Amino acid sequence: MPNIFSYQSAEVDWCEGNFEHSAIIAEYYNTISNVGFFALSPVLLYLNRQYRQHRPVPLYIISGLLLCVGLFSVYFHMTLSYVGQLLDELSILWTLAVAYSFWLPKTYFPRCIKSRKHFFWLTGITTVVSTLMSFVKPAVNAYALNCIAFHLLYLMWRELKKCNDKRVHRMAAVMVLWWVLAISSWISDRWLCGLWQAIGFPYLHSFWHVLIAISLLYCFPLVIYFDVRNEMPSFKPKLGYWPSDSWPVVVPYIALEEPLKQC
């Protein structure tokens, strides 16, 4: 029986050639391109610090989980081991589960769920079952995870229908654009590897890492914006860009404004 920790024991092998740039790192560019996930957490925590002061638990837990996603993705591409692949996929699954538990607006709860506490239990049980099922055919897991993005898009669209702020709509459009580029790179690497190898550019999966990290940079402020609007009625969310609106490269964040108090 092959050792599940051994190099190249995973079901999946990405298009980039193995051990071409290092004797210990199987896919060199797919490994180093995870750097974005390590930057994402401190950026989210720092820029959204007003939100963090009022709702520290979700932001700290999600930031920690994003670091795990980066770490396990590095381990996976470095070794291409079976354990690496499962850790990579399961860390994404649990990050999504925690994000949904904290941030899914109550209006989207199934009818039988009466409170967020019950929703926590539902997501917890669903995620444990999915974790067990993920061992059946690990190669399918990534496809299932990518499908969740379509549900996220649907949620964003429903929430945007209730929002008149043009800047927020623009930020959502930019997020979708980055995601389309990201998912196109992921699919191209998976399905058209022969073509990319033939032209000597089998690096699309590293582009996916960078592009999905950028789309998350837009996705989280949007989620925070809707959370403040739905769950923190004493504040008004305000979209800002760091370092300033006029810079060519900017990072979005959410500031909290207290609506004028009536005496």
Ligand SMILES: CCCCCCCC/C=C\CCCCCCCC(=O)N[C@@H](CO)[C@H](O)/C=C/CCCCCCCCCCCCC
């Ligand atoms: C109300 C809900 C709020 C949800 C907030 C979103 C939380 C997103 C959390 C984590 C996503 C991390 C995805 C990074 C993957 C990096 C590792 C990787 O590349 N793994 C591959 C193998 O190396 C593996 O094949 C990839 C699997 C697919 C993962 C797809 C995850 C879907 C993420 C949704 C992203 C939303 C962005 C914009 C949505 C339109």
Ligand SMILES: [Ca+2]
């Ligand atoms: Ca490879």
Ligand SMILES: [Zn+2]
């Ligand atoms: Zn990857």
